[in-house]
Amino acid sequence: MTITIIGSGYVGLVAGACFAQMGNDVICLDVDENKINRLKQGIIPIYEPGLESMVLENQKLGTLTFTTDKKEAIRNAQVIFIAVGTPMGDDGSADLRFVRSVAEDIGTHIEREYVVVVDKSTVPVGTAREVRSIISSAIQKRNMTLVDSAAIDSHSVQNQQGSQSIAFDVVSNPEFLKEGVAIKDFMSPDRVVIGTDSPKALEVMKSLYAPFLIKSDRLIAMGIESAEMTKYAANAMLATKISFINEMSQICERVGANINDVRLGIGSDSRIGYSFIYPGCGYGGSCFPKDVRALEKTAADFGYKARILDAVQVVNEAQKMLLVEKITQRFGENLAGKSFAVWGLSFKPETDDMREASSLVLVRELIKRGARIKAYDPKAYEQASFYLKDCLDSLSLEGSKYEALKGCAALVIITEWREFRSPDFDEIAKLLNEPIIFDGRNIYQSLNMQSKGFEYHQIGVKS
Ligand SMILES: NC(=O)c1ccc[n+]([C@@H]2O[C@H](COP(=O)([O-])OP(=O)(O)OC[C@H]3O[C@@H](n4cnc5c(N)ncnc54)[C@H](O)[C@@H]3O)[C@@H](O)[C@H]2O)c1
Structure with a gap:
């Protein structure tokens, strides 16, 4: 699959390297130019055991690339992961500034007929729906037609008024990795939680995670709100x-x-x-x-x-x-x-x-x-x-x-x-x-x- 990970920190970089390791084509996007320049030179900006060799190996194969170019990173992606920070805001709530800005970028640049957008950042209940609404508005601003993802299988997508049609789903897939053993946790997770109301998105997520769950199927599907809540309840x-x-x-x-x-x-x-x-x-x-x-x-x-x-x-x-x-x-x-x-x-x-x-x-x-x-x-x-x-x-x-x-x-x-x-x-x-x-x-x-x-x-x- 063609995957874009937005945010190349502890979570994004580990997820990107592990998905690339399983044979996917992965682009890691970040706004931090210094970080991306270092990564392009093979310098890993964080310490996480096992990460460096995995990044370098996949970089060499061309299955893992790094960029600050939003359009280049987003336009061709089948699955887009949001893995940006959600720091504590002044009033204690999660500061969703970066998540919202990324949602806007996704809506501005997606081009595929069907895209799965995945919230991997830890976000409060209701955020996936907000992300969906921001992406929808941005797509509509481009005079493109938004198609319900459920319609994609049965109908060929028609271009309207010369513009392309796009369908997308937003999935909640909280991350449970532990820094220090992040690669092991990602490659062999205790569980993969997928929150979605779209059977089509669930199928995409199941096939993406299947290589990580060969020993036993530890994928737990649930509603979006429950998945968002699960991460907070666990921590x-x-x-x-x-x-x-x-x-x-x-x-x-x-x-x-x-x-x-x-x-x-x-x-x-x-x-x-x-x-x-x-x-x-x-x-x-x-x-x-x-x-x-x-x-x-x-x-x-x-x-x-x-x-x-x-x-x-x-x-x-x-x-x-x-x-x-x-x-x-x-x-x-x-x-x-x-x-x-x-x-x-x-x-x-x-x-x-x-x-x-x-x-x-x-x-x-x-x-x-x-x-x-x-x-x-x-x-x-x-x-x-x-x-x-x-x-x-x-x-x-x-x-x-x-x-x-x-x-x-x-x-x-x-x-x-x-x-x-x-x-x-x-x-x-x-x-x-x-x-x-x-x-x-x-x-x-x-x-x-x-x-x-x-x-x-x-x-x-x-x-
Ligand atoms: N670190 C962990 O152990 C861990 C584990 C599970 C879940 N999480 C959650 O995952 C999320 C990411 O955590 P992290 O530790 O990887 O954060 P991080 O701060 O290490 O990385 C976030 C990255 O996002 C980039 N970024 C910010 N805005 C961007 C934008 N608009 N476009 C592209 N890139 C952008 C930043 O430059 C940074 O490199 C958080 O919500 C966190 O709570 C973290």
Whole structure:
């Protein structure tokens, strides 16, 4: 199939590479000229394991191309994916500016007799219908005739008044990939959710995804609104699990229980399970914070106060401050003259993504109290230089995890990158002023850190 992906970020680039890998002809369109120029030169602008080789391979074959030319990208496409960002707006709702602008572009440039437009961006309920209406108006402005897609199979499409006729459907196909394992998730998804009221569009989507679902058919078809809602419900559920265990960790610290034991004790119940109940210093990333907030806002717009969603966010904000509180309890409110080593800046391991990362709160709060930060992250320096550009006077980005420790009052772990799991503890103790660790992800909880000579602070266990 001839596919156009609009928006070449974490989702668009992965989707484009994976569809190309399955033998489709894919064009990735983006308005960011710098990004497209880099991609044309084979430079991948984000870090995602396995992505680079897949992009380069398909680029070489000519099955994956990159452009900023909207007309060239859109006119010949059979399926067009919208994969642009939907950031948080000022009032907490999803900002649909980019989605609306793309819908306008699609209506202006589609030329095929029948096109399936796919909302892959995370968008509030009702957006697919709005996208449909924007595309329809743009097509009509071109004096072209809009044909119902249901009519396409049975009737030959007539040109009217010399202009071409066009039919299209808008489908909701939310994306569930996880950064860090995005290629695996896309190539072998738990499920593919397709929201549509058009049997014709459903057939197109089924054949597009069939190669990804060979082992078993995991495609779930439903109404458009349900598909849009499914994505928000999934992210809200996951965020709720994180805030739940973090709330338990706060209680554990106060009552003298150990959250690591409690996690095992509850996770062993198959109704609860082990995943997503790791205590930590709060969730971040480009999805959970904005999606939970946007769903709360949607609910409010429809007259419902979403109490659980509100609590999930309140707990998360508090959790992002927890390490700061532990550090100031230990060293005092005034941190002037002290340096802290921070390991991990990305919002989770195996990605360079720092959107809403817990590290942003910690670094800013410590600097606000006079501290200097020596940070190390395996992949996130380009993003750190952007998101923390106002902090660079008090923040240095170090060449190695050990380099970051020299002369610091303590080590603070924010992101559980694999290379942090088995470090040389003697070296850590030697390089720090004192052997003190604040572990925001409890990665050393099973080691006897005291016996290694460390003062060890973790989440959900009273120090
Ligand atoms: N990142 C994830 O893990 C993830 C997972 C599932 C769903 N999503 C959702 O997918 C969507 C995209 O997320 P992302 O992380 O890939 O975003 P991103 O910010 O990495 O990429 C979006 C891209 O869209 C481009 N863009 C903006 N306006 C455009 C326009 N008019 N025409 C062409 N390109 C345009 C931007 O330049 C950018 O490159 C969001 O709605 C997000 O919530 C993200």
